[in-house]
Amino acid sequence: MSVSDFSPQSLPNWRRAVLKVGSSLLAGFGDQPDAAGLDPRYAAGLARFIEEARAQQREVVLVSSGAVAAGRGRIGAGGDSLVLRQALASLGQASLMGFWQQLSDRPVAQVLLTHDDLRNRRRYLNARATLRELLRLGTLPIINENDAVAVDELKLGDNDNLAAAVASLVDADLLLIATDIGGLYSAHPQRDPDARPIARVERITPELLLAASGGAGKLGTGGMRTKLEAAAKATAAGIPTALFCGRDPAVVQALGDGRLHGTLVLPQGDRLRARKQWLRHAPSSGRLQVDDGAAAALHRQGASLLPGGVVAVEGDFRRGDVIEVVSTGADAAPFARGLAQYSAMEIGRIARRHSNDIESVLGFRYGESVIHRDDLVLLVVDPEVKA
Numbered sequence: 001m002s003v004s005d006f007s008p009q010s011l012p013n014w015r016r017a018v019l020k021v022g023s024s025l026l027a028g029f030g031d032q033p034d035a036a037g038l039d040p041r042y043a044a045g046l047a048r049f050i051e052e053a054r055a056q057q058r059e060v061v062l063v064s065s066g067a068v069a070a071g072r073g074r075i076g077a078g079g080d081s082l083v084l085r086q087a088l089a090s091l092g093q094a095s096l097m098g099f100w101q102q103l104s105d106r107p108v109a110q111v112l113l114t115h116d117d118l119r120n121r122r123r124y125l126n127a128r129a130t131l132r133e134l135l136r137l138g139t140l141p142i143i144n145e146n147d148a149v150a151v152d153e154l155k156l157g158d159n160d161n162l163a164a165a166v167a168s169l170v171d172a173d174l175l176l177i178a179t180d181i182g183g184l185y186s187a188h189p190q191r192d193p194d195a196r197p198i199a200r201v202e203r204i205t206p207e208l209l210l211a212a213s214g215g216a217g218k219l220g221t222g223g224m225r226t227k228l229e230a231a232a233k234a235t236a237a238g239i240p241t242a243l244f245c246g247r248d249p250a251v252v253q254a255l256g257d258g259r260l261h262g263t264l265v266l267p268q269g270d271r272l273r274a275r276k277q278w279l280r281h282a283p284s285s286g287r288l289q290v291d292d293g294a295a296a297a298l299h300r301q302g303a304s305l306l307p308g309g310v311v312a313v314e315g316d317f318r319r320g321d322v323i324e325v326v327s328t329g330a331d332a333a334p335f336a337r338g339l340a341q342y343s344a345m346e347i348g349r350i351a352r353r354h355s356n357d358i359e360s361v362l363g364f365r366y367g368e369s370v371i372h373r374d375d376l377v378l379l380v381v382d383p384e385v386k387a
């Protein structure tokens with residue numbers, strides 16, 4: 001099996017990507033690994049890819065495994081029980097961050113998440129706001145599962161699935177999964193000599209999942225199966241997913257030039273359409289009445305709803321709920337929907353106020369808008385604005 005099994009194809013155009021780097025690229029192969037058991041021989045190329053992407057005005061959120069391997073390297077513990085892995089992850093996480101910091105020109109920022117954080121609407125929005133802010137500040141956010149507290153139902157289980165969840169969380173337009181093999185094969189490539197490379201996947205079928213179920217490498221958690229599961233989640237949200245070998249400098253270099261040697265899993269529909277479709281049909285928990293100025297701003301593509309334009313609040317919704325937006329006047333049919341950044345009670349207090357006053361009125365602030373433009377969908381097109 002070699003990387004040249006996968007002939008090049010165009011990578012979809014992207015502006016924000018989530019890059020997942022598995023333990024198989026960070027540890028377990030060095031004759032002289034550093035004190036934490038991590039070895040930069042492959043990570044350095046991936047860090048360079050991230051820097052070059054930033055230079056092209058692209059944003060990358062990194063999901064990095066390797067804490068357990070780093071912890072093991074530090075104290076040389078054998079064994080594989082869950083609680084030992086949790087302890088090793090705690091021992092290794094700081095080393096993992098230090099490792100990436102040494103390879104990166106920009107400040108790195110650690111975000112540890114569990115499944116629970118992503119299921120809970122408020123924590124989901126908070127994590128999203130933090131990640132957006134970290135990107136705005138020009139830092140490199142690095143995400144890992146919060147292994148010390150995550151067991152069973154709290155756990156996403158593997159970083160491939162975590163990366164897919166993060167790709168939706170940050171509205172990425174590409175998920176990149178770097179691993180130690182060229183891409184997806186029709187069977188376990190190290191065990192089946194007839195395994196064929198699969199460069200393009202239109203739909204993830206049960207047969208494909210079965211082909212990918214042969215288990216992980218010696219350091220990895222889920223093998224190809226969890227990568228395909230992650231790709232299924234991301235592509236269902238409209239995010240194309242690329243699987244490639246992070247060990248081959250030529251493959252990583254080509255990626256920066258928009259060429260993929262690996263497996264591309266195609267999105268099921270358009271990313272924005274998938275999200276907007278959801279916003280359009282999710283049950284709403286309340287309404288905001290807005291003045292003409294705000295209505296006109298929302299009709300112009302790209303505007304968020306600011307508290308100053310809100311005239312009245314109806315319903316008892318919470319931060320993160322879907323709400324409708326209506327104009328004042330006789331015709332009260334909603335013309336937009338979106339996710340509330342603040343609860344009904346909070347919006348009641350900041351309505352008609354300038355965004356700069358939010359903090360002094362509420363004592364805290366999640367952001368300047370009551371509905372962020374990324375979370376807003378227009379239901380009707382205003383003919384005057386369109387013309």
Ligand SMILES: Nc1ncnc2c1ncn2[C@@H]1O[C@H](COP(=O)(O)OP(=O)(O)O)[C@@H](O)[C@H]1O
Nearest residue numbers: 022023024179185187216217220221222223224
């Ligand atoms: N059908 C398949 N195609 C490619 N790799 C497979 C397949 N089935 C199992 N694998 C295994 O999955 C491994 C990659 O997963 P894993 O070890 O979990 O890596 P990582 O640490 O990068 O997440 C490969 O090295 C290979 O041994």
Ligand SMILES: N[C@@H](CCC(=O)OP(=O)(O)O)C(=O)O
Nearest residue numbers: 023065066067068158159221
């Ligand atoms: N959170 C764990 C990684 C779990 C995991 O999914 O590992 P991998 O299959 O190498 O991506 C760690 O940092 O070691």
